[in-house]
Amino acid sequence: MKKAIIIFFLFMAVGAVAYTLYNNKTEMNEAANLAMKSSEFISITTEKVAKKTVNRNFEANGVFEAHQELKLMSETSGSIVKILKKKGSYVKRGDLIVQIDDRLIRADYEIAKLNRDQAEKDLQRYANLAATDAITKKQYEENEKAFKIADAQFSALKKRLADTQITAPISGFINEDYYELGTLVSPGMPIADIINKNPLKLAVKVSESEIAKVKRGDMIPVEVNAINGQEFSGKVDFISDKADASFKYEVILEMTGKDADQIKAGMFGTAKFEFSQNEEVLQISRKSIVGSLKNPGVYLIEKGEAVYQPVTINTLDEGTVEVLEGLTEGQEVISSGLINIKEGTKVKVQ
Structure with a gap:
């Protein structure tokens, strides 16, 4: 008898569990069906393409x-022995700003000038002798070569001597200087900033x-x-x-x-x-545009489905765009819910 009672309660427990599982499955099926029905469309809002007044200014x-701005650099080495212009000074193109010690370079320059002048005289004398066949062609060519070497050395030292005088390449104000009397400079070192x-x-x-x-x-x-x-x-x-x-x-x-x-x-x-008066243009909200500003488009609604429409726009102020091509006044475009929309998506206006 006791065994029969236990078996009876076991059958009752199994039946209760089966009934609960059945009810849960029914509820899950109903929820799934409801979800499928609700996912048949996406809720959206729309806005109308309308004419509004804009100012083209x-x-x-x-x-x-x-107009001009440059950093003046030193092209030689040496210490600054003279300052003619400082920060805030106005300079004209070619004005001397600072003088760098040129004593050694000037001495080399004078020697090179003497050598060049002597080589030029020798070349002229040998040219006269060559005209009377008093010397060989080789002797004349050697003297011509000696003159060219002396002339090149003179030109190089002339440039080095000129570099000791740092002048303004443009007219303007010295906005910043980087020197004091006795400053030792080197090639590439900044001297001053000049602004015109x-x-x-x-x-x-x-x-x-x-x-x-x-x-x-x-x-x-x-x-x-x-x-x-x-x-x-x-x-x-x-x-x-x-x-x-x-x-x-x-x-x-x-x-x-x-x-x-x-x-x-x-x-x-x-x-x-300021170029024009107020005028009327077709406008929509910037948030209704999908894609980039380079390739913009909108979604229209046809028979309950989203339809993509490319447009040509011009960005205006206050979050709006001007529609140049692709839409006409009064058409409705989807303005919200666009993140889940693609061509052919079923939509419903809220």
Whole structure:
């Protein structure tokens, strides 16, 4: 009797487990079916292609640069014995800045000059003798060779002597100097930094759509961040023919007017390009664009499915783009949920 009761409870336990497993399987199947039904489409939102008013004027920021800037180097060795210009001095091209001790080089130069002059006289005398066949051709050629050697030595020492006088290769201000009286210099050692900021230039970067409006010779208003309440002007002096990696083109403005002397190289400026009045263009949000700005596109909805549409755009401000080709006013494009969408994906507007 006791054994029969145990068997009965075992059958009851097995039945309970089987029933629970059956119910769990049913619930899992229902959940899977529900998931399959819910994955039949992706919830999205849309926006309409609409006409909006834009202003084609634009601004571009940049840094003012000197017209010329170089680091003057020594081409000889020796100690500085005379200083004529220091930091902050204005120099004209060819002005003497420092004099390096030239006593030894000058002595060698004078000897070389005497040797060269003597060799020239000897060559002339031998040329006269050769004309009367008083000497052989070989004797004349040896004297000609001696003159060329003496002349080359003289030219080399003349250059070395000139190198002891370090002069300004351009006109401008000495922005930094690296010498004192008695400083021992050597070839390649920096002597001074010279800056010629006349005329000063402002380099800015503009986009593909903006560059088409800029022309060489255009006069552009310019604001200097460090000089409040005053407006300057610059003339477009250079426009690059090729865009950089960010699809921007370089434009260089040459600053004009007497007040431009207030601007220092390294200051920040803003060029204000003003060309046209307000106009209406087709616009959509930047977030509705898929792909890169080089190969952009959007997704339309046809019969409940996403359809890819390539477009031509122009980037505007405030996160919007102008649609140049590919869409018409009133069309709806998918604006959210794009991460899971591809051609033919079933979608449902929320």
